[in-house]
Amino acid sequence: MKSVYIHIPFCNDICTYCDFCKMYYNCDLANKYLISLNNEIASNYKGELIETLYIGGGTPSSLSIMQLKKLFTIINIFNLSQLKEFTFECNVDSLDYDKLKLLYDNGVNRLSVGIQTFNNDILKVLNRKHTKNDIINIYNIARSIGFNNINLDLIYGIQDIEVLNDDLNNLIKLNPEHISCYSLCINPNTKMYIDNKKQINEDLDYKMYSIIKKRLKEYNHYEISNYCKKGYESKHNLVYWNNERYYGFGLSACGYINNYRYDNTKNMNEYNKGNYIREKYIISNEENIKYEIMLNLRKKYGINKREFYDKHNINIINYNNISNLINENKLIENENNVYISERWKYKMNSILIKII
Amino acid sequence: MNINNIRNFSIIAHIDHGKSTLADRILEYAGNISERDKKDQILDSMDLERERGITIKLNAVQLKYNYNNEEYIFHLIDTPGHVDFSYEVSRSLAACEGAILVVDATQGIEAQTLANVRLALDNNLVIIPVINKIDLPNSDVNSVKRELIDTFGFNDEEILLVSAKTGQGIDKLLEEIIIKIPSPKITDDRLQALIFDSIYDSYKGIILLIRVVNGNIKIGDTIKMMANNSTYEVIELGVYTPISKSKDVLTSGEVGYLCAQIKKIDDIVVGDTITHNKLSAVEPLIGYKKMKPMVFCGLYPIDSKDFEDLREALEKLKLNDSALSYEPETSKALGFGFRCGFLGLLHMDIIEERIEREFNINLIATSPSVIYDVYLTDGSNINVENPTKLPDRQMISRIEEPYIYTNIFVPSDFIGSVMELCQNKRGNYISMDYIDDKRVNIHYEIPLSEIVYDFFDKLKSYTKGYASFDYDIIGYKANDLVKMDILINGESVDALSIIVHKDFAYKRGKIIVENLKEIIPRQLFEVPIQAVIGSKVLARADIKAMRKDVIAKCYGGDITRKRKLLEKQKEGKKRMKTVGSVEIPQEAFLSILSMDERK
Numbered sequence: 014m015k016s017v018y019i020h021i022p023f024c025n026d027i028c029t030y031c032d033f034c035k036m037y038y039n040c041d042l043a044n045k046y047l048i049s050l051n052n053e054i055a056s057n058y059k060g061e062l063i064e065t066l067y068i069g070g071g072t073p074s075s076l077s078i079m080q081l082k083k084l085f086t087i088i089n090i091f092n093l094s095q096l097k098e099f100t101f102e103c104n105v106d107s108l109d110y111d112k113l114k115l116l117y118d119n120g121v122n123r124l125s126v127g128i129q130t131f132n133n134d135i136l137k138v139l140n141r142k143h144t145k146n147d148i149i150n151i152y153n154i155a156r157s158i159g160f161n162n163i164n165l166d167l168i169y170g171i172q173d174i175e176v177l178n179d180d181l182n183n184l185i186k187l188n189p190e191h192i193s194c195y196s197l198c199i200n201p202n203t204k205m206y207i208d209n210k211k212q213i214n215e216d217l218d219y220k221m222y223s224i225i226k227k228r229l230k231e232y233n234h235y236e237i238s239n240y241c242k243k244g245y246e247s248k249h250n251l252v253y254w255n256n257e258r259y260y261g262f263g264l265s266a267c268g269y270i271n272n273y274r275y276d277n278t279k280n281m282n283e284y285n286k287g288n289y290i291r292e293k294y295i296i297s298n299e300e301n302i303k304y305e306i307m308l309n310l311r312k313k314y315g316i317n318k319r320e321f322y323d324k325h326n327i328n329i330i331n332y333n334n335i336s337n338l339i340n341e342n343k344l345i346e347n348e349n350n351v352y353i354s355e356r357w358k359y360k361m362n363s364i365l366i367k368i369i
Numbered sequence: 370m371n372i373n374n375i376r377n378f379s380i381i382a383h384i385d386h387g388k389s390t391l392a393d394r395i396l397e398y399a400g401n402i403s404e405r406d407k408k409d410q411i412l413d414s415m416d417l418e419r420e421r422g423i424t425i426k427l428n429a430v431q432l433k434y435n436y437n438n439e440e441y442i443f444h445l446i447d448t449p450g451h452v453d454f455s456y457e458v459s460r461s462l463a464a465c466e467g468a469i470l471v472v473d474a475t476q477g478i479e480a481q482t483l484a485n486v487r488l489a490l491d492n493n494l495v496i497i498p499v500i501n502k503i504d505l506p507n508s509d510v511n512s513v514k515r516e517l518i519d520t521f522g523f524n525d526e527e528i529l530l531v532s533a534k535t536g537q538g539i540d541k542l543l544e545e546i547i548i549k550i551p552s553p554k555i556t557d558d559r560l561q562a563l564i565f566d567s568i569y570d571s572y573k574g575i576i577l578l579i580r581v582v583n584g585n586i587k588i589g590d591t592i593k594m595m596a597n598n599s600t601y602e603v604i605e606l607g608v609y610t611p612i613s614k615s616k617d618v619l620t621s622g623e624v625g626y627l628c629a630q631i632k633k634i635d636d637i638v639v640g641d642t643i644t645h646n647k648l649s650a651v652e653p654l655i656g657y658k659k660m661k662p663m664v665f666c667g668l669y670p671i672d673s674k675d676f677e678d679l680r681e682a683l684e685k686l687k688l689n690d691s692a693l694s695y696e697p698e699t700s701k702a703l704g705f706g707f708r709c710g711f712l713g714l715l716h717m718d719i720i721e722e723r724i725e726r727e728f729n730i731n732l733i734a735t736s737p738s739v740i741y742d743v744y745l746t747d748g749s750n751i752n753v754e755n756p757t758k759l760p761d762r763q764m765i766s767r768i769e770e771p772y773i774y775t776n777i778f779v780p781s782d783f784i785g786s787v788m789e790l791c792q793n794k795r796g797n798y799i800s801m802d803y804i805d806d807k808r809v810n811i812h813y814e815i816p817l818s819e820i821v822y823d824f825f826d827k828l829k830s831y832t833k834g835y836a837s838f839d840y841d842i843i844g845y846k847a848n849d850l851v852k853m854d855i856l857i858n859g860e861s862v863d864a865l866s867i868i869v870h871k872d873f874a875y876k877r878g879k880i881i882v883e884n885l886k887e888i889i890p891r892q893l894f895e896v897p898i899q900a901v902i903g904s905k906v907l908a909r910a911d912i913k914a915m916r917k918d919v920i921a922k923c924y925g926g927d928i929t930r931k932r933k934l935l936e937k938q939k940e941g942k943k944r945m946k947t948v949g950s951v952e953i954p955q956e957a958f959l960s961i962l963s964m965d966e967r968k
Contacts, residue, residue, distance in 0.1 A: 018925045195921050219916035238921050253925050267926045274929050362918040366939040
């Protein structure tokens with residue numbers, strides 16, 4: 014156990030595609046929430062050394078300066094002497110110099126900024142309140158303060174190919190250490206879904222994915238939707254993909270401790286009453302192997318054969334269909350790893366369901 | 370038991386005209402039901418019946434009713450209302466002397482009212498006409514009366530007004546049953562009992578529902594089935610009240626059940642006559658006319674391990690549904706299954722649902738077909754009920770298909786829509802009867818094969834649900850028919866072959882391939898779908914190769930949810946059939962039914 018995720022469910026504006034657990038920012042509500050969050054952490058954290066900390070949302074940067082300060086005192090419950098990565102999620106319009114400086118001074122060493130696109134018209138469709146210039150300004154301020162590990166989120170499938178290429182030009186020019194790219198997914202309970210907006214067809218989706226992959230060739234495509242410069246993989250997210258344990262605190266947060274995974278409640282009243290956990294899933298050894306395969310294969314180098322054997326006492330090559338899939342060149346085996354071949358990466362579900 | 374105090378009757382009605390509610394009310398007034406046993410629509414005992422609100426299997430109940438200080442025994446024999454089950458109606462009617470004809474005061478005469486009255490008259494029954502639901506604000510008693518008088522020739526005075534819901538008029542109805550319906554007549558002293566239904570019970574074996582026409586039957590008697598001379602010793606006798614109540618003897622005129630540890634399903638023929646082994650009756654009673662199945666489809670277990678279970682399920686269902694037929698068949702696409710014959714589409718639907726529900730077998734049903742009469746060039750003639758079995762075109766001199774004659778009851782506003790529909794279904798207009806100034810009965814001759822597709826649904830939507838429909842099979846006519854095959858990835862999928870009229874083949878083919886293109890998910894490679902006649906391609910659509918099948922986002926908060934998603938995808942795959950390396954969902958096999966393009 015070396016990782017903690019903390020969920021801040023507030024946003025100043027609701028994006029038309031977002032299906033995460035979120036609500037409009039309200040000062041009193043947020044104050045109350047921080048008290049509950051403090052209680053949850055105090056009653057469940059067992060004092061482990063924490064190496065990665067991730068504050069996500071919602072929009073954590075929607076909190077006021079006072080509330081952010083409060084949040085940082087809460088975080089001091091953790092034993093952070095070995096903290097390696099401290100990520101803070103933000104969006105452009107809720108950031109300014111003072112907030113960024115506060116984050117920096119309190120140990121945040123990785124920013125994750127949801128920019129989505131540089132196209133002002135499309136930003137409006139997404140109900141993002143920032144513009145292309147705002148992105149560039151905030152990015153430069155963050156740099157000037159000293160942030161040297163910045164992730165930018167890009168959405169594709171909302172713009173046409175020309176705009177996508179523009180976005181990629183702008184992105185490459187900013188030269189962030191890390192880029193996450195997701196095709197727009199229109200989920201139920203989002204404004205776009207209610208407005209009956211249609212998702213792009215999978216041919217165009219794949220084409221855009223291929224363009225992005227090609228344009229970001231200087232980056233390491235280390236997970237299906239994630240690219241980074243050498244050495245800048247997200248340590249926190251790798252905990253998930255390596256099927257390691259982590260705490261999740263806050264409304265709707267999920268965690269994996271001991272032999273179970275858990276989902277916290279999405280109901281603020283319940284949460285404030287101290288009924289944090291909504292559901293627990295006991296993970297048997299057999300289930301754990303399936304989770305591990307599903308998560309590991311998201312990574313460029315997939316499953317480490319040795320580590321897999323040490324953990325489960327099973328040779329991964331002998332597991333279910335793995336060797337057949339290697340013969341079919343859908344999986345690649347090298348000295349240390351088994352991973353999904355480049356051609357099959359974007360169709361990996363069809364491989365996973367043959368294994369797990 | 371004084372035979373003069375026995376009354377055997379059925380209730381006949383169009384669907385939803387309130388037959389089951391009326392039966393409940395009669396049961397209540399005759400005092401048989403305690404509050405505890407009271408469930409709505411007691412005679413509809415199958416879950417499926419209660420859910421769909423229709424009666425499928427007949428049921429017989431004995432009631433005691435006091436009238437003028439005398440005790441009368443009523444046997445109320447339930448009948449199904451739907452056209453597909455007219456066979457069952459005639460079975461129940463054969464065990465009766467009278468019938469209550471129920472017509473909804475808000476609807477008037479409908480297609481099945483007509484059909485049921487005809488069956489009752491065929492069986493020489495006394496009919497008591499009843500207008501039901503008179504308590505409803507939109508009831509129109511006078512015009513419904515007019516319809517009954519004009520259509521069937523009843524007198525104004527003999528038509529009873531009833532509300533089964535409130536109980537209004539029920540006493541009068543019970544009185545009429547006693548006065549008008551004759552008691553059963555004894556014609557012989559030797560035992561003759563008609564088997565009008567049978568039920569399988571895992572403890573008691575096969576239970577027979579019988580009407581004793583002549584003689585008596587006692588526990589311990591050795592009885593003989595007249596159709597095949599098999600003999601049994603009677604172990605249990607009784608009546609349903611509606612709870613089963615055992616008795617030592619059933620006398621002539623009575624309706625009840627009989628158990629004799631019968632295990633061999635083949636020994637029992639519904640419609641057969643039971644007599645004593647010694648002192649046998651000379652002749653059996655007139656049985657039932659054997660109903661011929663008219664609609665056929667293949668039923669296949671999704672899991673091939675279930676094949677034997679499916680056979681057993683069909684065997685048990687056939688026990689009290691002799692109109693069901695089945696024969697093993699194999700399909701390249703679907704493996705081992707059965708070619709099953711049904712009286713009509715609803716019958717098919719119900720059987721499929723009962724197999725899935727009562728026997729827990731997941732099924733794939735192929736598209737329904739009728740029996741074609743195929744004349745070969747060598748002068749011989751064969752019946753084809755499975756399009757795959759149609760011989761080569763060179764060997765065929767002509768193909769004839771069954772035709773029906775329709776009774777479509779509809780408000781006159783919809784005449785145009787109904788005619789348009791019938792025309793599209795290759796119908797020939799025959800005539801139109803005006804029931805009154807607002808409603809007509811439209812007669813067409815239409816190929817049965819057109820009805821088995823989407824005729825019912827279409828009729829409903831074309832008439833905003835106002836039409837009622839019934840039909841008679843009238844014989845065969847030659848048409849320019851051809852077999853159309855569907856190739857998926859170059860391989861003919863036998864379960865998708867259909868027989869179509871040549872002039873309609875192009876349109877059907879185009880719709881089918883387009884529908885299949887929507888239903889079959891993208892595969893790892895491009896898959897062409899073609900509709901062909903012989904080697905001629907009529908229509909083609911290509912399913913593009915799959916490009917994306919990935920969970921894009923998977924972080925700490927998504928993991929268990931994404932794992933479930935994969936599990937679901939895996940389960941979905943299991944329910945598909947693989948034909949020539951293409952995975953086809955079940956839905957595809959029925960999509961061929963639809964004449965519309967999917968939205």
